[in-house]
Amino acid sequence: MKTILRGVALAGFGLLVSGAPMSAHHSFAAEYDSAKPVTLKGVVSKIEWTNPHARFYIDVKDETGTYTWNLELASPNVLSRNGWTRKTLNIGDEITVQGSLAKDGSKMANARVVTLASGKRVFAGSSEETPK
């Protein structure tokens, strides 16, 4: 029973994070590849609470160096209506981001789930989740 319930919950979460791609002002599928999921761990270096998308930048270290990634969220209006603010994320926060990679190979991704070091999830609802 527990397994079934967990299955249902996971299915729901899958819907929550994948959603029906319907980006705000551009074709989601033309910019990001939902078949190319990525998980990035890093430190927030910059936050842009701007239109058409809020963005944040993280420094990610690997064996070859430190790279800055540009992560796209929904617009500030959509985020605000879902209860998030400019102060939800702060410079210096250590976070994990799950998202979809940009198709053109640049260090960009659409952020679906952002998890703070405390384990708290923020910005659930990316630009894939904008109102229809």
Next chain:
Amino acid sequence: MRRMLIGVALAVLAVPLLLAQGRGPAPPTGPAPKLANGNPDFSGVWQGGGPVGDLAQGMPKGESIPLNAEGQRVMASRQSKDDPEANCLPTGVPRTAPYPWRMLQTPTHVFILFEGNIHSYRQIFIDGRKHPVDPDPTWYGHSIGHYEGNTLVVDTIGFNDRFWFDFRGHPHTEKLHTVERYTRKDLGTITVETTIDDPGYYTKPFTVTFTGRLRPGEELMEYICQENEQDAAHVKGPAGTP
């Protein structure tokens, strides 16, 4: 047990829906309100009512959009990066952005105020004037309107040919003439029927219907698309997928 499972499933399924709609209450039910003079009252903040991803979603079941050969050729040549919407330019008619809008009715004008993409407005003259002869083309064209019972009818000419009808890139020419019929079906629902007549790219006029929903408790917010647009440079491939 089964009931509990269904409950859990429904609750879980409802989450993305609630997220997508923001934290407002559900659209109210009840009869459509009227203004003191008997005309329909479109006040409130609305969402939807036009195509976002695909104009064909507004066609009657079983019917397809009557593009002519040249219209098909233009549509097939379009690249997603060139979509005016992706470049923070207006949607034109009947396309809508996935953001709220408000209709403001005065005795002489109706204004449609758009929150997003772009933060702009349409102006509809309802003072009885006619269209100018051969107006210079613009993104929203020249609109005149009148009330017919519960419906606001808006007739528009003078469009430029730059906006797309949807992410798929349905095109039009400067010959485009639209007639929109806005009807508040009930307190929480508005339908927008748009007849598209463009002999440049279509073999005959056709009508698309889209439904908008009231967002009670909402206000329009600022949305200046141009301030940090980075997407168009990374968008790849032909127009086609939402």
